[in-house]
Amino acid sequence: MKTFSFYISLFISFLAFTARADAPPIRGTVTDVATGNPLPGATLSIPELRISVVTNQKGEYFFPSLPQKGQFLLEVKYIGYKSVAQTVDVSKPVSVDFRLQKTVIEVQEVVITGTAASSTNKRNSTSVTVLNKEDLLRKPSTTLIGALATVPGVSQITTGSGIAKPVIRGLSYNRVITLSDGVKQEGQQWGDEHGIEVDQYRAERVEILRGAASLLYGSDAMGGVINIIDPLPPSPGQVKGEILSNYATNNGLSGNSAMLEGNAGGFVWRSRASYKNAFGYNTPDYRLPNTGFHETNLSGQLGLNKSWGYMHLDLSSFRQKLGLPEYTRNEEGQFVTEPEDEGEEGSVISPSLYKTRNLFTPLQDIRHYKTALNSYIVLGEGKLRSTLAFQNNQRRELEENETDPSLFFDLKTYSYDFKYYFPVRKGWEPVIGISGAFQNNENKAEELLIPDYDSQDIGAFLYAKKNWKSTTFNAGLRFDYRNIDGKQMEEDGTPKFSNFSNNFSNISGALGITHEISQTVNFKANVGSAFRAPNVAELSTDGVHEGTERYEVGNPQLNPERSFYADASLEYHTDKASAFVNIYNNYIDNYIYLKQLSEDEMLDDHYVYHYTQDNANLYGLEAGITLHPVSLIHFENTFSLTRAKNNSTKSDLPFIPAPVLRNELRFEPEIKNLDDSWISVGLDNFFRQSRVDQFETPTGAYSLLNASAGTTVKAGKQSIQLSITASNILDKAYISHLSRFKKDGFWDAGRNISFSVRVPLSFGHAE
Structure with missing residues (x-):
């Protein structure tokens, strides 16, 4: 409560900081380059300032409140046209007109915000894929990560239909960062059955950064970053919203979300409520009991968008309860509970359940509360961006009853992040930053898996980017320090954990370059180093974690992981076709993983696995080609491959995704009285994964047939977006290599048909 009051007080103290005179507004028109006709409803935004406006019926726009000085990237979007991004100098206001060109392929001119300095994708050396709201709705999933897992290089570690952990280029757990509200999500990421605590309906767009991002985000960004971005506030004078609803036949998933937001003269607000629930999912052979879940999410924002920048206060509450199927199947195919004592028989699960x-x-009962204060203040020609946040993650694991948890982790995280952007001089864009976090984790149940601990992180970086006509160069250097103090603890009166204190530090750096070889061909490359400190489970865990069926033992002598990586990509774009190929190589010294030191060592009737480390090498590629010979046809094909070797033992690393080839043929017909219609059919081909670690088994190849259709209808002036998606149409029996149920032999979900409705709302007129 004290933390909440602090943020409210800090927010209110800035309400008076609005007296600065505005710069004359930037105004202009958006028209069709071929016909000269105005394009009403085109969206123009300055993502850095979190502001957007929409053109009127004459194609006219204006930004009423801008800083007096500075250069900002302005993005223009209109459905069916190439997006345009242009740097504007607000200290020299002029009329800026945009003439957009029709296209059947979306050229990647989108603005990327999850890097040190916002830029277009062509000017950004990091390999980034952006999915907007429409993309996510076309990929229905019970989790947000499930929708992202169709992106080349991205996979998911699943536990049933309710838990998914992101995997980027073979790296997961504490090697991938998820950002929401501009804050690194902190929720016991080290656990096998620990997903991300984010409302999937909130995402307006998601930026997926593939490859090391430690320069900007420090430890834990060794594999990449998933940046979940809320919608920009509406134009001043407008109130907007949406109603979302979807239903899935396989597990009875019912999901609903409602959002309303507004902008009154620069005072912005947003509120959203979402709810999902499902019962056990169905496989081609049986329904798996107790794999349902309930999820309730509430979130809101209050903020100011003024000529000095913006300040936004975000609040969110996440509550999820989900079942875990700890069962075996008898000879009759019935599910049976595990017996309490050896030699006894378990109880048969009633089909009614x-x-x-x-x-x-x-x-599991997971609750996550978050408060984040984001600000962006223009100081002369420089800019200061800051984020202050508090998170409280409460994770209860209940084995015997729903009131007394067997495990209860209560994690509190206080974090800060400051970045100062120097004025642009002769094409150079320097940035300096400092960030850190304080954590306290307490056990509030009798059973202990990790000790209570305190940790502290601090990092500082220097980054600079130089732009030439067709080339961009960037470089950076970062220092990180982490301290973890574990506390002595007893379980059932017996000493279990001893005091320990670990300190880790590192200096890392990165270089990147992009070069436009021609108007259609673009090249990117990066080299650098990254860093990850061991997490508390790797240092100290001692016990059996729910669902792993392993007794895991930590190692307080672990060293931090250090990686040395290189990647490169070649991109090709025309009006009729686009293609890309990304290659990467990532050497990781002191890679941390679980290893069975003795085949005979057992504790609590489970085989014992110890956290150890060796040098490792991960390498692979992502490639894709999209053909759009006519406006009606869209044919997209992507391929991903990751190889991961333990250089010390010459064996394979665990939990590495199988190679996958995805093909989608989409028809986009123009139908009278309907907008944005599509019909698609897709085939996902997962290759055999025989490169496995000692406690894994190979996974056979399989293919999944999918289809979808959607359109937008009008009820008066109100548009309604409708879609239907069928996945695994042939009801194929398969188990993903990264499924946590693979060890139990439980199939993944069979055929599923999902229906969704989205109703965008808009009230009022721009001021």
């Missing part, structure tokens, strides 16, 4: 929405033990 297979489709119940009432969960029963074992289950």
Whole structure:
């Protein structure tokens, strides 16, 4: 409560900081380059300032409140036209007109905000894929990560239909950062069954940064970053919103979300409420009981958008309960609970419980509360961006009843991030930054898996980017320090953990370049180093974690991981076709993983695995080609491959995704009285994964047939977006190599048909 009051007080103290005189507004028109006709409804935004406006019926726009000085990237979007991004100098206001060109392929001129300095994708050396709201709705999934896992180089570690962990280029857990509200999500990422605590309906767009991003985000960004971005506030004078609803036949998933936001003279606000629930999912052979979940999300924003920049206060509450199926199947195919004592028989699960929405033990109860204060203040020609945040993650694991948890982790995280952007001089864009976090984790149940601990992080970086006509160069240097102090603890009166204190530090650097070889061909390359400190589980865990069926033992003597990486990409874009190929190589010294030191070592009737480390090498590629010979046809094909070797043992690393080839043929017909219609059919081909670690088994190849259709209808002036998606149409029996149920032999979900409706709302007129 004190933390919440602090942020509210800090927010209110800035309400008076609005007296600065505005610069004359930037205004102009947006028209069709071929016909000269105005394009009403085109969206123009300055992502750095979190502001946007929409053109009127004459194609006219203006930004009423801008800083007096500075250069900002202005992005123009209109459906069916190439996006345009142009740097504008607000200290020299002039009429800026945009003439857009029709296209059947979206050229990647989108603005990327999750890097040190905002830029277009062509000018950004990091390999980035952007999915907007429409893309996410076309890829229905029970989790946000499931929708992102169709992106080349991205996979997911799943536990049923309710838990998904992102995997980028073979790296996951504490090697991938998820950002929401501009804040690194902190929620016990080290656990196998620990997903991300984010409302999937909030995402207006998601930026996926593939490859090391430690320069900007420090430890834990060794594999990449998933940046979840809320919608920009509406234009002044407008109130907007949306209603979302979807239903899935396989597990009865019912999801609903409602959002309303407004802008009154620069005072912006937003509120959203979402709810999802499902029962056990169905496989081609059986329904798996107790794999349902309930999820309730509430979030809101209050803020100011003024000529000096912006300040936004974001609040969110995430609550999820989900079941875990700890069962075996008898000879009759019935699911049986695990017996309490050896030699006894378990109880048969009643078929009436297979489709119940009432969960029963074992289950998880996760609650995540977050407060984030984001500000962007223009100081002369420079800019200061800051984020202050508090998160409280409460994770209860209930085995015997729903009131007394067997495990209860209570994690509190206080974090800060400051970046100062120097004025642009002769094409140079320097940035300096400092960030850090304080954490406290307490056990509030009798059973202990990790000790109580305190940790502290601090990092500082220097970054600079230089732009020439067709080439961009960037370089950076970063220092990180982390301290973790574990506390002595007893379990059932017996000493279990001893005091320990670990300190880790590192200096890392990166170089990147982009070069436009021609108007259609673009080249990118990066080299650098990255760093990850061991997490608390790797240092100290001692026990059996729910669902792993392993007794895991930490190692307080672990050294930090250090990687040396290089990647390169070649991109090709025309009006009729686009293609790309990315290659990467990542050497990781002191790679941390679980290893069985003795085949006979057992504790609590489980085989013992120890955290150890060796040098490792991960390498691979992502490639894709999209053909659009006519406006009606869209044919997209992508391929991903990751190889991961333990250089010390010459064996393969665990949890590495299988190679996958995805093909989609989409028809986009023009239908009278309907807008944005499509019909698609896709085939996902997963190759055999035989490169496995010692406690894994190979996974056979399989293919999944999918299809979808959608359109936008008008009810008066109100548009309604409708879609239907069918996945695994042939009801193929398969198990993903990264499924946590693979060890139990439980199939992944069979055929599923999902129906969704989205109603965008708009009230009022721009001022």
